[in-house]
Amino acid sequence: MLDTQQIKDMxxxxxVHTYNRAPFVxxxxxxxxxxxxxxxxxxxxxxxxxxxxxxxxxxxxxxxIVEQMGRLDHVSNLYxxxxxxxxxxxxxxxxxxxxxxxxxxxxxxxEAAIKFARKWARTHYGNDKTDFITLSGAFHGRxxxxxxxxxRDHYQEPFRPLMPGAKVATFNDLASVEALVxxxxxxxxxxxxQGEGGVNAATPEFLRGLRELxxxxxxxxxxxxxxxxxxxxxxxxxHEPSGVAPxxxxxxxxxxxxxxxxATLMTQAVADAIxxxxxxxxxxxxxxxxxxxxxxxxxxxxxxxxxxxxxxxxYLETGLLKLQEEHDCIQQVRGRGLIWGVECNTAVGPxxxxxxxxxxxxxxxxxxxxxxxxxxxIEQEHMDRALTILDQAFGAx
Ligand SMILES: *Cc1c(COP(=O)(O)O)cnc(C)c1O
Numbered sequence: 001m002l003d004t005q006q007i008k009d010m011x012x013x014x015x016v017h018t019y020n021r022a023p024f025v026x027x028x029x030x031x032x033x034x035x036x037x038x039x040x041x042x043x044x045x046x047x048x049x050x051x052x053x054x055x056x057x058x059x060x061x062x063x064x065i066v067e068q069m070g071r072l073d074h075v076s077n078l079y080x081x082x083x084x085x086x087x088x089x090x091x092x093x094x095x096x097x098x099x100x101x102x103x104x105x106x107x108x109x110x111e112a113a114i115k116f117a118r119k120w121a122r123t124h125y126g127n128d129k130t131d132f133i134t135l136s137g138a139f140h141g142r143x144x145x146x147x148x149x150x151x152r153d154h155y156q157e158p159f160r161p162l163m164p165g166a167k168v169a170t171f172n173d174l175a176s177v178e179a180l181v182x183x184x185x186x187x188x189x190x191x192x193x194q195g196e197g198g199v200n201a202a203t204p205e206f207l208r209g210l211r212e213l214x215x216x217x218x219x220x221x222x223x224x225x226x227x228x229x230x231x232x233x234x235x236x237x238x239h240e241p242s243g244v245a246p247x248x249x250x251x252x253x254x255x256x257x258x259x260x261x262x263a264t265l266m267t268q269a270v271a272d273a274i275x276x277x278x279x280x281x282x283x284x285x286x287x288x289x290x291x292x293x294x295x296x297x298x299x300x301x302x303x304x305x306x307x308x309x310x311x312x313x314x315y316l317e318t319g320l321l322k323l324q325e326e327h328d329c330i331q332q333v334r335g336r337g338l339i340w341g342v343e344c345n346t347a348v349g350p351x352x353x354x355x356x357x358x359x360x361x362x363x364x365x366x367x368x369x370x371x372x373x374x375x376x377x378i379e380q381e382h383m384d385r386a387l388t389i390l391d392q393a394f395g396a397x
Contacts, residue, residue: 003037008023022356029052030055030056031058031377032377034361043360044361044375045360045373045386046363047254050373051254052257053231053375065257068287073288074288081287081290082287083287083291084285084290087102087285087290095236099265100263102262103264103281104283106140109252110141110145110149110224113187113189113264114149114163115279116264116270116274117187117248117270119273120220120269121219129218130186131184131186132148132149132185132187132188133169133177134151134167134189135151135191138189138190139152139194151168165184171206187214187219188221190210190223191238192239195228195371196365196366197365198365198366199341204241207242207244220246221248223249224249225251226250226253227253227339230253232339232373233309234336235306247270248264250263255297256296260283261290261293308376313336320387327394329344329345329397330344331368335372339371340371342372342394343368344370346397347367351394354396358393360386362393374386
């Protein structure tokens with residue numbers, strides 16, 4: 001058995017250094033708890049970055065994976081498989097969409113959205129409608145197309161040239177989008193609630209305005225719900241309260257209960273522009289991931305489950321607002337359901353580290369925002385404990 005230091009040394013020697021990791025090694029997870037190699041327990045308010053919506057080792061997910069693993073593991077998309085078809089039906093019946101394309105990650109679901117929007121525009125308008133409008137604070141992924149739509153110099157600069165034709169408007173400022181839309185605009189892409197960008201919700205008026213702008217201009221509206229979708233905000237889709245449907249929507253993080261899976265949902269009008277071999281992926285909707293996703297989507301879309309998320313969200317908000325009263329460093333508390341951002345007047349790194357030392361995992365969203373993404377199955381006692389630890393941790397700022 002490798003001890004903690006040996007694992008960290010091996011990682012440093014053999015894994016390319018693209019991540020700055022926490023100083024402990026995680027070994028086991030159950031429900032809302034994670035355990036490191038020293039046996040220390042952590043309350044998980046990160047969920048693998050909004051992935052483990054049902055916590056760790058949820059019995060329904062474990063059962064779905066184990067059963068499917070013994071039946072059929074992988075065959076590729078040369079063949080029909082039942083879990084893929086069933087999952088597509090569930091996602092369509094629960095959303096605006098008519099068709100689904102499966103893939104394996106958030107960035108891939110955005111790349112698929114880019115390609116499908118391009119193909120739709122080319123089919124209807126010719127070859128010169130290829131531009132995308134993205135928004136300040138957006139995060140859409142690290143691949144070259146998605147990166148072009150992720151307007152942060154630090155991420156983009158070393159890798160230019162990126163996909164051309166990406167224009168950046170200001171989040172929640174409709175006039176700034178209107179100023180950029182023209183006959184070359186293929187699509188506008190927006191997160192109904194920005195996660196990485198600092199936990200900022202799009203206003204219903206903004207989404208409504210984007211919808212009208214896109215319709216008037218013959219452009220598509222793409223929602224990226226990779227982080228905010230599938231129950232995270234207390235409704236199945238983060239855009240639900242706005243009542244404004246997109247033409248394309250990307251999903252990934254929580255979809256398959258911890259297994260890598262993405263999905264790009266679309267209307268029939270978009271799907272009609274897509275032909276065999278336009279896009280594809282070897283692993284996509286792998287039967288094991290798809291079976292896990294069927295279990296996850298089934299549980300999360302239950303009205304009583306979403307009610308629980310909203311109840312927890314209200315409870316957590318009350319607790320966080322109380323912390324704001326007690327800590328001068330806290331500037332603003334914002335979020336919905338079980339995604340919360342606590343904006344501070346200074347970098348939150350020390351508070352993240354202090355919380356981990358006390359057995360609570362949280363993360364940041366930009367330098368000054370402490371982000372909470374607990375599993376959607378948390379209970380009041382877990383929130384009470386987290387709030388107690390956060391009270392101490394903010395004292396460290
Ligand atoms: C995480 C994220 C992505 C990228 O997902 P990966 O699986 O890391 O490629 C894209 N969009 C949003 C909104 C995300 O939060």
